[in-house]
Amino acid sequence: MDESAGYYCDCFDIFWVLKFKKLGFKEFCFKKSLFLFHFGGASCNNCDIEILDCLTPRYDVERFGMQLVGSVRHADVLLVNGSINKKDKPRLLEIYNQAPKPIIVVAIGACGCTGGIFAEGNTFAGPVDKIIPVDAYIPGCPPKPEAILAGIVKLLSK
């Protein structure tokens, strides 16, 4: 049975004890409560909308204990989407350095992963993983909310 399915349920799910034993208390709390911070690079705005879609009633990431926060000081996950151009690069670096560690970086969309259609533009400053270490890639142009959720669940059950 797929272990990641446990994340869809309440704390009463049968994998609760299993996971708790496997991960240890700290890691378990961390994975059960991720605060998301959204960094939009030079995106075409589609990925931003799909990320916000995950918070709507239909997809509802709060059932995984996730929550969108406004200040990077509270963040556990940095969602980066859009192509990173020369103006964005120092800002992304600064945001990354301001975040309290441990922080997970997720590159969303073709632009975040590889550069996508902007990869050959003259202001392009390299995909996200050339600038900061990336933990997960979610490809797609734009990725569906289902794909984003699937990526997040994979990350959690890593």
Place this chain on the structure above:
Amino acid sequence: MLKDLFYYLIYPGFLFVAVAGGLLSFFDRKITAWVQFRKGPPLLQPFYDFFKLLLVKETIIPAKGSRITFLLAPVFSLFGATVSSVLIFLPLLGIKTGFTGDVIVIFYLLTIPSLTYIIGALASGNPFASVGASREMKLVVSYELSFLLVLIALIIKSDMSISLYDIINAQQPANAFIGSISGVILFIVAIFCLQAKLGLVPFDMAEAETEITHGSFIEYSGSAYALIKLTKYIMLFTLPAFIIALFMRGINLEGIGILWAILKVLAVVLILTLIRNTNPRVRISQAMRFFFVWMNLLAIIAIVLIFFGY
């Protein structure tokens, strides 16, 4: 001595209110999710949040801030919340403390969290935090007067007794204060004051996520932010309990009384949650006018009604 320590640290002090407050915070988030047709977080979510912030995350101290003040402010806010909760819960559970005038002390202790948020925000040296602090200051100035008027009205209503134990016992089983016209008016005023004290949505301009990105708390991270979260949980339990003591004859922990006690707390928190889910955030000037003109007017009308015996 040992008994006092037990009162302060375990029951009904720190440990009890922290756990109950965490569960109430879950209740608040779950009701919010249901109002928005979502599924909502798991039962232990507030505790996951707290322990993650406390144990896992790094605490960053802003370079331009004042280090000691910044880190001590959350500790003092936790102290203020805990001590006020002990002073409220001892009379509420029927333990006579022999402390006359504790209503006034509780009134001051309940403002300590807001004051320490202001101090911590100003010590962080962030411009957004200072905007948040200035808004919080204006909010404190506006709601405290209404809250004080409510307390004065209730003191008059209970024949000038200024101890919480006597105020609870002045309400006979058949006529709790909320059963009279003046009581209902005062209850409305008190609920709005609670909303502002807890920083819930119509009055959350001090930590508006969308405009000043968490305002007063923008620079807090890791353990310091965990303490602020814990203070918020405790206040979410303590303030409704205070309202129950003042208006609904306190609680009675014998037999079926436990169920009634839980229902009373949940009902007050439900009102707060529904207000927060059905209203947009107001501007600080609108909030000040709301409290200075309308809430004070209502409280004064209630005091006049009390003099005529309603």
